[in-house]
Amino acid sequence: MxxxxxxxxxxxxxxxxxxxxxxxxxxxxxxxxxxxxxxxxxxxxxxxxxxxxxxxxxxxxxxxxxxxxxxxxxxxxxxxxxxxxxxxxxxxxxxxxxxxxxxxxxxxxxxxxxxxxxxxxxxxxxxxxxxxGEIPAVPEANAAAETVTPEPPQKKAAASKKKPAVQLPEDKLAVTAVIKEFTTVPNHFSDNDDEVIIYEAVVVEGHDLGIEEVWSSHSATLKKLELNVGDKVSFEAKIVAKKLTQHPVKYKINNPSKMKKTDPSS
Known part of the structure; x- marks a missing residue:
């Protein structure tokens, strides 16, 4: 069913x-x-x-x-x-x-x-x-005015915003990156903010996605690695389009596994 x-x-x-x-x-x-x-x-x-x-x-x-x-x-x-x-x-x-x-x-x-x-x-x-609930009635005069309101400026704005979207693979990817920053973002359901990690110099094995920065939750599992800013890490994860609150980072890594520090010169 x-x-x-x-x-x-x-x-x-x-x-x-x-x-x-x-x-x-x-x-x-x-x-x-x-x-x-x-x-x-x-x-x-x-x-x-x-x-x-x-x-x-x-x-x-x-x-x-x-x-x-x-x-x-x-x-x-x-x-x-x-x-x-x-x-x-x-x-x-x-x-x-x-x-x-x-x-x-x-x-x-x-x-x-x-x-x-x-x-x-x-x-x-x-x-x-x-x-x-009831929907407030719209005065007929206002309704008539709305029907004749020209919309070309809105259409132009919508057309100008469209950019080619990054095609993200659905499978887990092999990724290397560098720890850029540890920060927090507001959590509306908790008294404490969520801890997150921002990564830079992102390289995805076998793909040219043009993604420079990603982020992830700073989970208890990742805290055990005792990561620091500047550490180079490798891991496997899915990358999804999800902007980090209050930060210009548009992509998130989900369920990172096999994460480990690597030689910065490698």
């Missing part, structure tokens, strides 16, 4: 270990601070109660869950948390009935509102919970 409401992730960032999964769930308030193991969650929609598990994430406000039929679905962690409450279905069933048949309209102004916890604005294309 497949589910029609599914919002499939384009690229899933997998957890490096069960410990990282537990820590992330605590940051999303999906596990208590004292939890030592993961749990199975319930996805509720139109009378359905579907067991699911968290298998990854797209970004800090988009969790990827997987159902028993192996389908994966994007959802906001605060909305998933709300689904665990006993009274969730009484309010959400009417909203889900309105939105189930229109997955192609995530950008309409009143199609979905934020769940009770404050949501960042980046949840477009994520199951964030639809709450019924």
């Amino acid at each position: 497949t589910y029609s409401f599914i919002i499939e992730p384009v690229a899933v960032q997998e957890f490096e270990s069960e410990d990282e999964l537990i820590e992330r769930c605590k940051e999303w308030n999906l596990l208590p601070a004292t939890a030592t193991r993961v749990k199975t969650y319930q996805y509720k929609r139109q009378g359905l109660i579907l067991p699911c598990e968290i298998v990854g994430f797209v970004d800090n406000v988009t969790v990827v869950i997987q159902f028993e039929n192996k389908q994966q679905h994007c959802i906001h962690p605060a909305y998933l948390k709300e689904m665990q409450t006993a009274g969730f279905g009484q309010r959400a069933s009417a909203a889900d009935a309105r939105t189930d048949d229109s997955p192609e309209l995530p950008d309409e102004p009143a199609a979905a509102e934020n769940p009770p916890e404050e949501l960042p604005h980046k949840t477009t294309g994520t199951d964030s919970g639809a709450i019924s």
Whole structure:
């Protein structure tokens, strides 16, 4: 059985270990601070109660869950948390009935509102919970004025922005790079900022991607290597297009493995 409401992730960032999964769930308030193991969650929609598990994430406000039929679905962690409450279905069933048949309209102004916890604005294309509400009427005069507003400047701007996108291989790549900087970025779900590493002088074996800098989480596994600025490292990882918050680094390495320091002269 497949589910029609599914919002499939384009690229899933997998957890490096069960410990990282537990820590992330605590940051999303999906596990208590004292939890030592993961749990199975319930996805509720139109009378359905579907067991699911968290298998990854797209970004800090988009969790990827997987159902028993192996389908994966994007959802906001605060909305998933709300689904665990006993009274969730009484309010959400009417909203889900309105939105189930229109997955192609995530950008309409009143199609979905934020769940009770404050949501960042980046949840477009994520199951964030639809709450019924009225759309304010637009005065006829304003509507008429909008129909005659010329749009050529907008079209020109859109055309000028388009640049050839870097074609990123889907498989893991052999990469060498140099540690440029250790820094932090804000985490809206935790009192502490996320620690990250920025790499420069990136070389991908067998590919000319034109990528000069990448970044990754400074995970507990990487901390064991005791890396320093200027260290040259080699590793295997997937490279995905994901900009680092507050930094001009457009690409992220996912699930780096076999990382080790190399001779700077090599």
